[in-house]
Amino acid sequence: MTGISELGEFGLIGRLAARLPAAPAVLLGPGDDAALVAAPDGRVAATTDLLVEGRHFRRDWSGPYDIGRKAAAQNLADVVAMGARPTALLVGLALPPATGTAWVERLYDGLADECAETGAGVAGGDVVAASEVTLAVTALGDLGGAQPLTRSGARPGDVLAYRGRLGFSSAGLDLFRAGADGPAELLDAHRRPRPPYAAGAEARALGATALLDVSDGLLQDAGHIAAASGVRIEIDTARVPVPAVLGPDGLRHVLTGGEDHGFAGTFPPDAPLPPSWTVVGTVAAGTVTQGTGVVVDGRPAGPGGWDHFSS
Ligand SMILES: Nc1ncnc2c1ncn2[C@@H]1O[C@H](COP(=O)(O)OP(=O)(O)OP(=O)(O)O)[C@@H](O)[C@H]1O
Ligand SMILES: Cc1ncc(C[n+]2csc(CCOP(=O)(O)O)c2C)c(N)n1
Ligand SMILES: [Mg+2]
Numbered sequence: 001m002t003g004i005s006e007l008g009e010f011g012l013i014g015r016l017a018a019r020l021p022a023a024p025a026v027l028l029g030p031g032d033d034a035a036l037v038a039a040p041d042g043r044v045a046a047t048t049d050l051l052v053e054g055r056h057f058r059r060d061w062s063g064p065y066d067i068g069r070k071a072a073a074q075n076l077a078d079v080v081a082m083g084a085r086p087t088a089l090l091v092g093l094a095l096p097p098a099t100g101t102a103w104v105e106r107l108y109d110g111l112a113d114e115c116a117e118t119g120a121g122v123a124g125g126d127v128v129a130a131s132e133v134t135l136a137v138t139a140l141g142d143l144g145g146a147q148p149l150t151r152s153g154a155r156p157g158d159v160l161a162y163r164g165r166l167g168f169s170s171a172g173l174d175l176f177r178a179g180a181d182g183p184a185e186l187l188d189a190h191r192r193p194r195p196p197y198a199a200g201a202e203a204r205a206l207g208a209t210a211l212l213d214v215s216d217g218l219l220q221d222a223g224h225i226a227a228a229s230g231v232r233i234e235i236d237t238a239r240v241p242v243p244a245v246l247g248p249d250g251l252r253h254v255l256t257g258g259e260d261h262g263f264a265g266t267f268p269p270d271a272p273l274p275p276s277w278t279v280v281g282t283v284a285a286g287t288v289t290q291g292t293g294v295v296v297d298g299r300p301a302g303p304g305g306w307d308h309f310s311s
């Protein structure tokens with residue numbers, strides 16, 4: 001099995017670039033000093049997220065293909081959460097010199113396949129040697145002339161609704177930590193999020209007043225909408241579905257588990273929400289400063305959700 005040190009930096013880049021399919025907005029891809037990405041709107045949605053081995057993934061829990069899909073998904077979801085259409089990814093890659101070439105190639109297949117779900121492509125990146133695998137992914141997106149769906153537009157009287165899975169990645173993480181004995185559905189959900197990318201355009205069509213992807217937990221992320229909008233968000237747990245597969249701690253996973261990258265948004269009360277969106281709460285006047293900044297079943301919810309420096 002060949003390792004990346006046999007290929008060298010530029011041999012590796014050549015191998016990876018050869019695996020990347022063309023994408024409509026990537027006018028010039030890997031190979032020059034910078035990529036050229038079409039920005040017909042004139043404004044570019046831009047976002048970046050890091051994935052660090054041991055922190056965001058473990059190579060004994062997840063294979064390279066799933067890690068690649070996750071690295072792309074968590075960034076593509078941020079672009080979609082702005083109401084934009086993903087166009088391109090830039091991929092900073094730190095790799096231990098002993099890494100096998102096939103491992104990195106599979107990582108790239110995962111990145112490329114996840115991009116293909118949104119029409120985006122990998123436009124460029126960087127490769128360095130390091131002691132742990134790290135991916136620093138930047139995603140760009142096109143708003144198509146529309147206004148962005150920010151976190152700051154929620155208004156009293158709106159409803160809070162969610163589309164996608166909630167709590168699955170968190171329940172899978174607990175299973176991995178306990179020895180990986182449990183439903184494959186949960187282990188797979190932890191390895192690879194499946195953001196319902198259509199939710200961005202759908203939320204816009206439904207008149208969403210705010211939108212984000214849930215990366216750190218519903219309460220914490222709803223708290224970001226509440227803080228940015230200067231409102232109070234009240235979640236009613238009786239309206240929050242807790243699938244039985246999540247196990248006895250299901251409600252905790254649903255309320256505080258991150259990394260499923262579904263979408264939470266606020267909508268006017270008369271928005272014709274289809275069944276793919278579940279209403280889980282309402283928006284009221286006032287603000288909550290304690291804990292996560294949201295009210296759950298009438299009480300301010302204490303801290304909960306992922307914080308890199310206290311989780
Ligand atoms: N090092 C930084 N420098 C400048 N801005 C930052 C930095 N880190 C985060 N931000 C900004 O803070 C905001 C919130 O970042 P955060 O990473 O929590 O959002 P997110 O990417 O949607 O969530 P997650 O990282 O959990 O997926 C974003 O606008 C982000 O650009
Ligand atoms: C090995 C391992 N341990 C713990 C976790 C859980 N985890 C890590 S980061 C994060 C929040 C989102 O990250 P970010 O805010 O950086 O986007 C969560 C829930 C994991 N995925 N892998
Ligand atoms: Mg981030």
Ligand SMILES: [Mg+2]
Nearest residue numbers: 078212213215
């Ligand atoms: Mg986000």
Ligand SMILES: [Mg+2]
Nearest residue numbers: 215216306308
């Ligand atoms: Mg986070």
